[in-house]
Amino acid sequence: MGNRWLNMWAALQLVLMAACAPRSAPADGRGMLMIIGGGAKPDAAIASFIDHCGEGTILVIPSASGVPLETGPEAVALFREHGASAVDWLFISDSLMATADSVISRVSSAAGIFFTGGVQTRLMERIGGTPVADAVRDLYLEKGGAVGGTSAGAAVMSEIMITGDGDFTAIREGAVETAAGLGLLTSCIIDQHFIMRSRHNRLMTLTLEKRLPGIGIDESTAILYYPDDTFSVSGEGSVVVYDPRRAAVSRDGRTGLLGAGDLQVTVLYAGQRYDMNTGTISE
Numbered sequence: 001m002g003n004r005w006l007n008m009w010a011a012l013q014l015v016l017m018a019a020c021a022p023r024s025a026p027a028d029g030r031g032m033l034m035i036i037g038g039g040a041k042p043d044a045a046i047a048s049f050i051d052h053c054g055e056g057t058i059l060v061i062p063s064a065s066g067v068p069l070e071t072g073p074e075a076v077a078l079f080r081e082h083g084a085s086a087v088d089w090l091f092i093s094d095s096l097m098a099t100a101d102s103v104i105s106r107v108s109s110a111a112g113i114f115f116t117g118g119v120q121t122r123l124m125e126r127i128g129g130t131p132v133a134d135a136v137r138d139l140y141l142e143k144g145g146a147v148g149g150t151s152a153g154a155a156v157m158s159e160i161m162i163t164g165d166g167d168f169t170a171i172r173e174g175a176v177e178t179a180a181g182l183g184l185l186t187s188c189i190i191d192q193h194f195i196m197r198s199r200h201n202r203l204m205t206l207t208l209e210k211r212l213p214g215i216g217i218d219e220s221t222a223i224l225y226y227p228d229d230t231f232s233v234s235g236e237g238s239v240v241v242y243d244p245r246r247a248a249v250s251r252d253g254r255t256g257l258l259g260a261g262d263l264q265v266t267v268l269y270a271g272q273r274y275d276m277n278t279g280t281i282s283e
Contacts, residue, residue, distance in 0.1 A: 030227040031140050033184060034148035035157055037192040038117060039219030041150060042235035042270075046082045048224055049112060052146040053084070056111020060089035063126045064118030064152040071116045079114075098130035107135040112146035115153030121163050121179060123156055133182060140184050147184060154192040154217065159183040160210060162191055168201045173209050173256045176202045185225070188213040188276065195219075195238055207242040208249050208258040213276065216240040221270075229276040233268045241266040243279055 034049045036042070050058070060075040062068035072089035079087040090106055092098050107113065113136055115123065127133050139145035147157075155161055161181030168175070191203040194216030207214040217223060218237030225231040233239050243264040250259040264279055273282045 028227060029142040029144060031144040032146045032227075033140065033157060033225035034114075034146065034222060035154045035190060035192075035215075035217060035225060036148070036150035036222040036235075037154060037194055037217030037219050037237065037239075038151035039193075039196075039221075040236070041078065042220065042222045043082065044234040044270075045222035045224060046079065049114075049146050049148050050079065050082055050084045053112040055086065056145075057109065058084055058087040058112040058114060058146075059106060059110040060087065060114045060116065061092060061107075061127075062089060062116040062118070063092045064120060064123035064156075065116050066118060066122075068116075068118075071118070075114060075116050092126050092132060094126055095128075095130050098127045098132040104131045104135055107132050108138070110139065110145070112148065113139060114147075115149035115156060117151030117153055119164075120152040120155040120161060120181075123152060124161065124179065124181065128180060128182075136182060137184065151192055154190055156181045158185045158188060158190045160189050160206065160212070162189070162202060162206065166202060168199075168205075171201060171205045171208065171258050173205075173251055173258055175256075176205045176209075178206065187229075188215055190214075191216045193219050194240060200240075203240075204242055205258065207244050208247075208260050208263075211244055211249065213245065214242040216242075230273055231276070232271075232273045234270050236270070239268040239274075241268070241274060241279075 032052050034045050058079055060072055062072040065071035068091040076087050076089050140147045158181050160178050163177045163179050165177040166175050189206050189212055191199050195218040203214040203216050217239050221235035221237035223231040247263040248261040
């Protein structure tokens with residue numbers, strides 16, 4: 001009789017652990033990214049993020065914000081309004097705090113991490129190169145978890161992060177300042193508030209300079225980026241992809257101006273899905 005109860009207890013523990021974990025990871029370990037261009041957060045994207053996290057905890061990190069004590073609870077309330085049952089927030093004030101065991105434990109045990117808006121360089125100054133950043137990468141790349149962000153929280157997703165500084169009046173090599181982001185995406189560059197703030201020049205400059213695709217996400221618009229390197233679009237605006245991989249890129253040695261022939265430009269709207277490997281759209 002005793003062994004029977006022990007076996008039942010062990011089975012119950014396994015069920016509970018499975019319920020609280022992120023959705024099962026794909027073969028290469030990657031989970032899902034929710035990248036919002038700023039402004040209103042699309043309902044469909046938030047719902048998909050919550051669903052991916054299952055019964056696990058969603059942890060909001062408002063460390064990019066200038067008013068984190070307001071931004072953190074606001075984001076928590078948003079997730080709860082959309083049905084999340086386990087959501088909390090954690091303000092990481094500096095890189096020293098990002099080395100604390102208690103902080104690392106909270107980040108490591110989350111099923112999903114969400115970065116609020118603010119200033120992307122501020123966020124990376126606080127968590128870049130720390131165990132917290134390692135834990136976020138591990139959640140997405142190895143555990144199949146979900147990582148999301150809006151505005152500044154979107155900018156940090158790519159390895160090459162646009163800081164917001166530079167000369168955006170010309171498409172010239174070296175004109176756009178970049179820094180190291182979280183590196184969740186290494187094969188493309190993310191930009192946000194894209195059409196609303198006319199940021200075509202800066203993303204096109206980096207796209208040609210780095211020979212990497214650029215994804216410009218407008219306000220009130222989100223992409224869900226999947227392990228097979230496709231992404232779907234939701235929200236009210238557009239997503240623009242510049243893809244230079246098959247383009248003939250040139251540079252004027254005197255002025256540093258960049259040129260390109262056959263640069264692929266794709267404009268997407270809600271309900272469409274884009275394949276980064278093939279450069280094709282599906283509905």
